Amino acid sequence: MAHSAVPTTAPAAITPISLSALAPWAVFAGVLTLVLLYFVGVEQGATALFEGETIHEWLHDGRHLLGFP
Incomplete structure (x- = not known):
């Protein structure tokens, strides 16, 4: 029994992601979240950026599904 059923290769090394590489994606996700929150939660009435009710x-x-009145 010289052979094992489990391979003996070393696990792949995990390289960390630097903060400078992650920051643009975090800013993009934050801005996208705020824009979506505005359109779902606030886009109506006096604060509307677009005219009409479209x-x-x-x-x-979706507003009611997410708990907005």
Whole structure:
């Protein structure tokens, strides 16, 4: 029994991601989150960026699903 059923290769080394490489993606995700939160939660009435009810009607059911009144 010279052979084992389990391979004896070393596990691959995990290299950490530097903060400078991660920062642009974190900023992008934060801005995208704020834009989506605005459109789902605030885009209606006096604070609307777009005229009419089009954006509100597109997102209406999603607003209630996420707990917005």
